[in-house]
Amino acid sequence: MPPDDVFDAALRRFLDQRRVDMRSLAAELGIGRATLYRRTGSRDQLLGHVLWYLTDRNLQRAVRHAEGRRGADRIVAVIGNFLHGVNEQPSLRHFLATEPEAALRILTSKRGIVQPKVVAHLEGLMQEEIGAGTFAPRLDARTLAFVLVRIGESFLYADAIADGEPDVDQALQVIGRLLED
Numbered sequence: 001m002p003p004d005d006v007f008d009a010a011l012r013r014f015l016d017q018r019r020v021d022m023r024s025l026a027a028e029l030g031i032g033r034a035t036l037y038r039r040t041g042s043r044d045q046l047l048g049h050v051l052w053y054l055t056d057r058n059l060q061r062a063v064r065h066a067e068g069r070r071g072a073d074r075i076v077a078v079i080g081n082f083l084h085g086v087n088e089q090p091s092l093r094h095f096l097a098t099e100p101e102a103a104l105r106i107l108t109s110k111r112g113i114v115q116p117k118v119v120a121h122l123e124g125l126m127q128e129e130i131g132a133g134t135f136a137p138r139l140d141a142r143t144l145a146f147v148l149v150r151i152g153e154s155f156l157y158a159d160a161i162a163d164g165e166p167d168v169d170q171a172l173q174v175i176g177r178l179l180e181d
Helices: 006-013 022-030 033-040 044-067 071-087 090-098 100-108 116-133 139-156 160-161 170-179
Strands: none
Touching: 006 022, 006 033, 006 044, 006 116, 022 033, 022 100, 033 044, 044 090, 044 100, 044 116, 044 160, 071 139, 071 170, 090 100, 090 160, 100 116, 100 160, 116 139, 116 170
């Protein structure tokens, strides 16, 4: 995790829909670029932390909105709330529109910060439901979580991936079918 001052400045820039540029960020913080890179790693790493912070907040909100549901219904509700929340985030939509390659690399790489944590979160959610006896997946939870995340990414980031339109509802139809008993 980058130091708080660097993270806060990068988060502000991202939310203000301004490019998180390492040169101007270093100047704003009154440090050299080399110092900034030593403190944060690469630009992708810094943006990965910013995006994970926003993603984690959205995941927590999605879980709260699905309270009272159980089994596959809970899992689909969490995914749906999460995908709708991400799709409606102006700063993320701006990032995808202005820097699609960087956005996809940071958001969807298994070597990045965001996707592995989203997969782990979804796997944990499934394990809760399996442990409660309310969900019996046909695949192991880790594999299923990965597949569901990739489906969500495909429909959510369709504008950056294939010049399509994001379609969260279509993603939920596919995910719902995969989770049916």
